[in-house]
Amino acid sequence: MNRLMTTAVGLGAVAALAACSGGSGGSADTMVQASRPASSSDAPSGSSSGSSSSSAGAAAELPDGFPLPDGAKAQGDAVQSDTLTIADYTVPDGKKAYDGLVTALPGAGWAVSAKSWSDSLGSGTITASGNGTEVKLLVLDKDLSLSIKKS
Numbered sequence: 001m002n003r004l005m006t007t008a009v010g011l012g013a014v015a016a017l018a019a020c021s022g023g024s025g026g027s028a029d030t031m032v033q034a035s036r037p038a039s040s041s042d043a044p045s046g047s048s049s050g051s052s053s054s055s056a057g058a059a060a061e062l063p064d065g066f067p068l069p070d071g072a073k074a075q076g077d078a079v080q081s082d083t084l085t086i087a088d089y090t091v092p093d094g095k096k097a098y099d100g101l102v103t104a105l106p107g108a109g110w111a112v113s114a115k116s117w118s119d120s121l122g123s124g125t126i127t128a129s130g131n132g133t134e135v136k137l138l139v140l141d142k143d144l145s146l147s148i149k150k151s
Contacts, residue, residue: 060087060146063133067104069097072144085148091139098124098139110135 060078062068062085071092078087091097098117105112110128117124123140136147 060085060148062087062146063131063135063148065108066110066135067101067108069100069144072097075143083150085146087146087148089144089146090142091144092142094122094124094139094141094143097144098126101126101137101139 058077058080059074061080068089069091072089073091075088075090078085080086095117102112102115105126105128110130112126112128114127115125121140123138125139126135126137128135128137132151134149134151136149138145
């Protein structure tokens with residue numbers, strides 16, 4: 001729950017900064033691939049029993065075809081419920097990851113509704129939606145946090 005709170009506070013802070021600074025996009029210098037993250041533990045991928053309780057201990061179940069930046073590595077276990085997934089990754093270069101996602105998300109069928117990057121903070125946010133799912137991404141230095149909410 002602590003990571004959930006930290007991610008929520010971080011997303012809120014960067015969103016507020018984005019509203020004030022009117023961020024800018026950039027060109028993509030990195031290849032972005034559509035894949036699911038490799039996990040350090042082989043967790044079973046069974047279906048849930050329909051309960052609404054959250055669980056931790058497995059790699060994030062990302063929407064099919066969701067693009068992750070090259071070199072993204074799961075950082076800890078994802079926190080998931082029936083309608084919400086929160087996952088953290090490390091990336092080799094935060095700005096390249098941000099630029100790659102801004103380009104790759106629309107190509108993978110996601111509509112980007114908001115994006116902002118701050119060079120002075122080395123951070124950015126992206127909000128995208130598709131197939132009844134909203135995704136909020138926070139890039140901070142070499143950390144990438146995802147919040148995936150199903151409607």
